[in-house]
Amino acid sequence: MFFCAAHGAIAQEDNLHHQSSVYEAPTDPEVVAKLDKWQDLKFGMIVHWGVYAVPGMIESWALCSEDWINRDSTVSYHEFKDWYWGLKDEFNPVDFDPDQWADAADAAGMKYLVFTTKHHDGFNMFDTQQTDYKITAGPFKNHPKANVAKHVFEAFRKKGFMIGAYFSKPDWHSQYYWWDKYATADRNNNYDIRKNEWRWNMFKEYTYNQISELMHDYGSVDILWLDGGWVRPLETVNDEVRAWGARIPEWSQDIDMPKIARMAREAQPGILMVDRTVHGPYENYQTPEQSIPKEQLDVPWESCMTLGHAWGYHEHQNYKSVNKVVHTLVEVVAKGGSLLLGVGPSPEGLLPDEDVKRLKGIGDWLEVNGDAIYGTRTVTYYQDDNVYFTQGKQGEKYAIVLIEEGMEIPNTVSWSDEQDVKGKKVTLLDGGKSLRIAKTAGEVVVTIPQKIRNNITQKDAIVFTFQ
Structure with missing residues (x-):
């Protein structure tokens, strides 16, 4: 591998989304009903898949110039970006089998899916009409299942899963977010929105249109899982956001969530909005990442954790044992949450055998003991x-x-x-x-x-x- 320093297991503490301390319960009866149904499910699968699977590296983040990122120091940043963007021409998952993924999730006892339609790098795993930086414009474009998200959602719907669409609010490939006029120092947009209002309005339109495509063209969707919590109205930046340690611009990265939510709920009545860490009416449940709250919580929440050490595909995953995952699931549920377990398919399009094996082991436990997990609620002495x-x-x-x-x-x-x-x-x-x-x-x-x-x-x- 050419840029090997970026491919390994990079410590990811600096990109974790922490739990909000404020929660605003939804009032829409359809949302309330869907939230209650979701709280019955307890166990889901999140799938990270994109061009980063080709070299088996950390998803998207190596593009970001922050102190915790470890790239090959002998390669210029410009060269690295050119190489990374060029992975789109190598990503050809000819063995893509969404039914294999759904079968493995079903065997694990999982009940809902969250699939990365677009991560921060801006590469789209669906046939968006807003950009050519997508799976349907590369070497995979003539495959009968080239519109990957569509077929993933269909495979999991056949198993009775609730369907969640992961979507990154930041888009580092878009000239409306990272403008080539300036350097790309960190995760934030790289120009002053106050001085370039037109450009940011174009980004808002771009984001709205992409989410609209997902809401209107991909069947029933139950969850819109929005990542990249630094893209938020400036007035929502509080002390807990400042404690993340990432730079906070002086301007507002507001993408007009009320407008997005109205459109999404007209198309998908009752859809759960999960605007991660942006406390308020569009964070219908909280999402602590790679961690479990110390105490029981009385608000809806979900721990998103990886089965291995990485979210996406890695040739040498450091897997959690079945025992560890079962214990994690039990603790999460007893504290009032759900567990969203992360896996990363190979660049060819299959879940690795070891993932499938471990998922089956978790499912074997749930087949016997699932009554204590599914459809349950908390007790005071937990x-x-x-x-x-x-x-x-x-x-x-x-x-x-x-x-x-x-x-x-x-x-x-x-x-x-x-x-x-x-x-x-x-x-x-x-x-x-x-x-x-x-x-x-x-x-x-x-x-x-x-x-x-x-x-x-x-x-x-x-x-x-x-x-």
């Missing part, structure tokens, strides 16, 4: 050491006991009687056996006989249900 609690909408309660990788299932499990059990029995979901409990010294103690422990098939976490 954690006792390695035991987490959820409840179903009919009042049924679940105790989910996390078992560390390589550890045996204990013969007794206990928790505080702050999470009490009516009666003298609980039921183990894995096998359906009723187990006796004892209540002593402020504790609920469940005994699991050896014979029953031996027959437990899913050992990453065990679940008891009770009233």
Whole structure:
């Protein structure tokens, strides 16, 4: 590889979107209903795929001149950009198989999709009419599935998934955002909008038109997942935004979200707007990235995390274990959230075998224990050491006991009687056996006989249900 320094696993802390501290609940009845439905699903897949898959490098960010980016120091920035933009002529995913992706997500027990229609680099994975920097204008253009987003959405709809369109508000390829007249110092637009109002208005029109295409031409869409939270009205920049550490321009990068939202909801009634970190009426749920909130939250939220170390394709992913993902999912759900797990298809268009294998392992656990996850809501006393609690909408309660990788299932499990059990029995979901409990010294103690422990098939976490 020519620009090898940019291809490796670059530390990504500086590009994470943190959780908003302010939440404004929607009032539109159709949005409220869809949000409740989304909160039942709990587990989704986010797919990062674009030209960055060709060299297997960090998605888009190597184009950005910020201190945390590590490019090859022997190559000029101009050369690097030319090389990166040129990847469009190499991106030819001839094995593209969206049904393989949907099958893997379904086997994982996932229930909704978020697909990157365009990342910050501006390369479009749909047949936009606003630019030629798109998958349908390169070597893949004559493939029957060249309009990638359309076929991805269709494949996941066939599985009954809610459909989310990821869209980057910043567009580093657009002359209306990064103008070649000036250097491109960082993630922000690179000219003073106050002095170049026409240019910014062209960018607003460009963005509106692209989102309109997604809203009108790609079937039913449930979520508009907008990334790039630094593109926002200046008046929404508060101390938590300043704490990100990125430069904040003196001008407003306002793209007129009210107008976009009106158009989107006319085309897709009830669609969830997820304008990440821009607290207000267009952030219908919050999205902490690569992290789980320390405490339970009483607002809708979703942790977006990667299955490996990178969002997009990387030849040598540092994968999370099935055990780790199951434990993460349990903690997220007990704290009131959903888990959006990230995968990156290969430059040829397939999910790697190791992704598929691990996703299937997660799904095997959910097939047995999913009642404690899907359709549940929080309880006040939600954690006792390695035991987490959820409840179903009919009042049924679940105790989910996390078992560390390589550890045996204990013969007794206990928790505080702050999470009490009516009666003298609980039921183990894995096998359906009723187990006796004892209540002593402020504790609920469940005994699991050896014979029953031996027959437990899913050992990453065990679940008891009770009233």
